[in-house]
Structure formats: C-alpha cells, structure tokens
Amino acid sequence: MDIRNYNNKDIPDLIALQRECFPPPFPEDLLWNEKQLHSHIERFPDGALCAVSEGRIIGSMTALMTDFDPHHPHHSWDEVTDNGYIGTHQNDGNSLYVVDISVSPHYRKLGIGKRLMQSMYELTVFKGLKRLIGGGRIPHYHKSAEEMTPEQYVQAVLDGEKRDPVLSFLLQCGRSPVCVIPGYI
Template identity: 60%
Template sequence: MYQQQLYVFDGDKPRPACIRNYTEADFAGLIAIQRECFPPPFPSELWWNEDQLRHHVTLFPEGALCVEVDGALAGSMTTLMVHFDPNHPHHTWAEMTDGGYIRTHRPDGDTLYVVDISVRPRYRRLGLGKWVMHAMYHLVVHKRLKRLVGGGRMPGYHKVAHRMSPEAYAEAVVRGELHDPVITFLLRCGRTPLAVVPNYLEDEESGNHALLMEWRNPFLP
C-alpha cells in the first residue's frame, strides 16, 4: 500500500501533507470533493457514489489514492489497469472504466488508466494535483507498466468552439497559444498528447471531447 509524507507550500509557508490509499472511511469526503470540483453544467450523475468507490477499494486499492493537507481530505485520484493499444486510441470513458465501477480492471494489463483526478478548489494553489499524479507514476514504475493514460477534459473549448475544431484547440493549447485549465495542467505534470477523442464523456464545456494523454514509463523501451 502507498503512503507518502511530504510538505506542500502555501506561498512560502510549508504545510504537512500525506498521499495515501483511500478507504471506505473516506467515501463521504470523496463524494463531497466531487460536488465541489464538478459543479453544473457537469452532470451530477457522474459524481462518485458509494458503490463505485467500494469497487475501487476492492478491485484495485493500489490505484485509489487521496491526499490530505493538515489532516483534511483535499483531493483524490483513481486508476485501473487495462490493455491499451495506442494505435487504436478511440474509446469512451464509460467503456474503459465501466462507468466508473472499474469492473474492467485487468491485473495483467499493461497500462494504468486514469478514471478521475479531483482537488478541492481551495487547495489548488498548493500543487496537490501534480503530486498525486506523480504518485501514480510511481505505481506505473513499481508495477512495470508501459504507461499511464487518461482522457483530459478541455473545459476551455466551449469559448472558442464557434471558430475552431477540438483538434485545433488542443494543438493551440500544446503550443502555448491558449490556456486550458485541465490540458495545461496535465502538460505541466509531464503528460503528452496522443489523440483527441470524440464523444468521450457527456461534458458540455468540452463539446464531449477529450484529449487523450500519456506518461510513458522511462525505464522501459
């Protein structure tokens, strides 16, 4: 099981933090985080429910991480293992994650797939998302997987959808000509783009598209 003690910085002030596997005792807090992180127009039925979280901690507890700051639950990240062919990248979030229940988890898979990452808005200035993402990179290396992969929402796309395609938007963000709250964050975490995937998730802000992004295990060819 995973547990990492560290300090994060609120300006120049260090604050104690801990990244660890979440458990059933955390379920209420994890659902509250979803409400804060994904307000309308994001569909509320896509927030975690206790049955989904129970599957996470039962089927793949190694891939269920949360982060605390000063002992308070501040964010979480959930993954599962799958077989992934980068030459055929198109899929939906629901297909890959079993609608968030992760019964598609394959212990012999070659890829760690991101189901969700969420950080409470009031904690986002502390860099927690990047820390928990790197904790998942540790898991990729530990299990000798080929990569981590996940579909990044493009919540800034709706602002320019009238004048550019999702692919053009993603390319502009990667070039640094536009800023997207999610894609820019993932680039800063070391993720690299694979493909824009249509109809990935019901997400009005992203036009239902996502940018599939990976982090490859640097210790494997």
C-alpha cells in the first residue's frame, strides 16, 4: 500500500470510496462532491491524502491548516471546513485540522486509517504546527442516549467500558478528546 496526495484524476474514485464508506441512511449531501475535492487539491494539496493498493484507492484523508484556540474549542464542522470546501484553510495557521478520513469497509482493521493518521502527524511536524486536531462523531452514542449524557459516553469509551467505531479508532491513533461539542455535524 502507498500513501500519496490525491489529484484531479482520482476524484471519481474518491467519490466512489465515500459512497462505499458511508452508505444510506448517511446523508448524501455530506458525501464529497467534485467541487469540494477540486477545492481540496487547489487550496491545500499537502493535506489531500489517499491510500492506494494494487491501483485502487482504499482510503483517503483530508486536512486543512487553521488557527485553533484551545481555550475556545467549540465550533461546527461546517464552520471550520467551509462546508467541506476548505475555503477556511490558512497557510499561516497554527494547527492541522482533520476534515475527513475514510477507509473502504473491505480494508478496515488492517492499519490503513492509522497509517493515514500517522501521515498527518508527520505533516504537522513538517509544517512546524502546534497540534493535529479534528472533530469526530460518536455514532454509537444513540444506543446509550437514554442512560447517559454524551460526556458520560465519551468517558465510558475512554475507560474501556464501551466501544465506539469512531472514537475508539481515534484513541488507538493517539488522539485524545478535548470536549464534546453539541451540534458539531
């Protein structure tokens, strides 16, 4: 497997990957479109990565640079990513912000997501940035919503009492939660 920057000729494969990774009932309007992917490549090609195996794109990850203030962490995905177009990218930002990560369901649990994340850690260091940051969904929270708050759910995942496909993956990649943000997505 190789990790490389994605480019304009990869756009159809990236769109197909998104559909594979996020099938209905995931909202179609949250999947990448051609204009967004063109914008990623144009605005910040260093943050546009894909994992390729035997000529097939099996994973992707997108990031942008932003000024992040850890004392004011609340934001929404739409705000920080310009609704996925990354028009908010700042070449002089202090943080690398993960916009999205996707790995084909047929290639999950093989370390591909971790390798993509490691590439972003390396980019953070290479650019001399203060941190790698990003938001994440907690898709299994709905199973516990009647018995605990989102903060309690996150703590249960941190304590190993619960497993969440997104949060548990991020923790395995060395990430740590800053706070729960209502209405992030």
